[in-house]
Amino acid sequence: MEKTSIFSRFSPEQKLRLVGHYQSQGYVVAMTGDGVNDAPALKKADIGVAMGQRGTEVAKEASDMILRDDRFSTIVFAVEQGRVIFSNIRKFVIYLLSCNISEVFVVGIASVFSSQLPIMPLQILFLNLVTDVFPALALGMGKGDHSYLLCPPRGSQEKILEKSHWIFIFVYGSLITATVFGVFSLFTFFIETPFEKVVTLSFLTLGLSQVFHVFNLRKSDSSFVFNEISRNPYVWGAISICLVLFVGSVHLPFAQATLDLVPLTFYEWLTVFGFSLVPLIGQSILRFK
Template sequence: VAPDTKLKLVSLFQDKGHVVAMTGDGVNDAPALKQADIGIAMGLRGTEVAREASDIVLKDDAFATIIAAMRQGRTIFENIRKFVIYLMSCNVSEVLIVGIAVGVGLPVPLLPLQILFLNLVTDVFPAFALGLGQGDDATMREPPRDPAEPIVDRSRWIQIGLLGGAITGATLGAFVAALFWFELGTGKAVTVAFLTLALAQLWNVFNVRRPSAALLRSDVSTNGFVWAALALCIGLLALALGHSGLAGVLGLQWPGTEGFVLALSMSFLPFVFGQILLVLSHAKEG
């Protein structure tokens, strides 16, 4: 194939809106490698000219490595997206909880050190675990995304708002119920709100899975790091509540059986809401 023919083929695909990768090893491949969105030169038998004109050098000259790299790139992008959605929805809920409570005249449901503890514990470890995901079998079956698509697009901002709002509603609901229905007192009600928020944020990690993936077979639920992070966070929460010194610093009180049941049950509501959103999203995509 003549060099100008290769260049014309690349240009024709680009004119149709495709993202074009071009592989080559010779001097005559250089113009097409330069024109392509992603030029890939052979590392073993490729010429210096071809390597200089390319974006990527394929060290083993194996096309299967290109597919593996595409899969890894897609996985990394999705992991970053999950990381951001998870952290943003958790942080939005913390801001809304305090803001709404103060705005309607309720006692402050979360103390500053409690928020700091949540940011350092229940936010960080699950988010890091999401960043270590290996993807799933559907990774390469998804259509290519638009290169100009941001990490957080309009639909993801809506998802962040809805998940954050669900966590906010559940936490404030538990706080109000503990304060006025069960009459546990302000101290125990704050502890109930703290536990509800912490647990809801932990379960929220399963709300950032791919909509097309099943709950128990998604790249989140099969990620061992996620389960290890959840176990670690639950252990740290138990330590914060059970250790008298740490509980005193954080302003936590033993909430009793009613408080524990209330916090645990309310914390699952955002998880259920998030799963419904994923089902609806998958149905819309289908």
């Protein structure tokens, strides 16, 4: 039956059995119908689709979705949009958890092994209002592409976050944490730098690493440069807003006083940007392997 494309003149019982057969084989089944005799199969299918214009009320009640224009091409479009929305929700959640866990790691490890924190409480609040808002919203507004239709349907029991996603979150959070402590150690023990500037460098490294993390939320089989993330204009807008806020927090007097930050030189900014790209490159290398 798996090799058969068309079934004709099926009775309601046969339609019901056909849906059950494909479900027993592990397929996600969508059923379209417009009459009373289609109602049992529409109810049993994973997704029942009733015709909105010529469908009976019984068929509509038994369905999960009503096709208002009665065009089958609309189903394909709806499937694509549903997959894009699910993917955006997953990216949104992964991004937020990755950023938050890196902050927890930085503060937790520093509290245990050091008497000095590389980042202050008010600075963490600032990061939560900046890097946890604009890039995450941009990920949620991505339009995706037609490649989502080439993927098989996900299982009905699949969660938003599977084991592999939790591993990704932990790994990237660890990479950001290691990078922040690398900057903190470099400017504390090897380059004699005032503590206020060390905190500023650590703060910016953590913040920019989180901002650049959006590019790691691309599909695993997509290009590093050209992908659905880099084509999302909202992502570039969010990054621009974050950069302006970071520069302002360091160089505007009232922001400096509020967040306990100090100005940086051009070369110190280059150092921050260089270190902030390390987690992004590291995660890309691990993904490639």
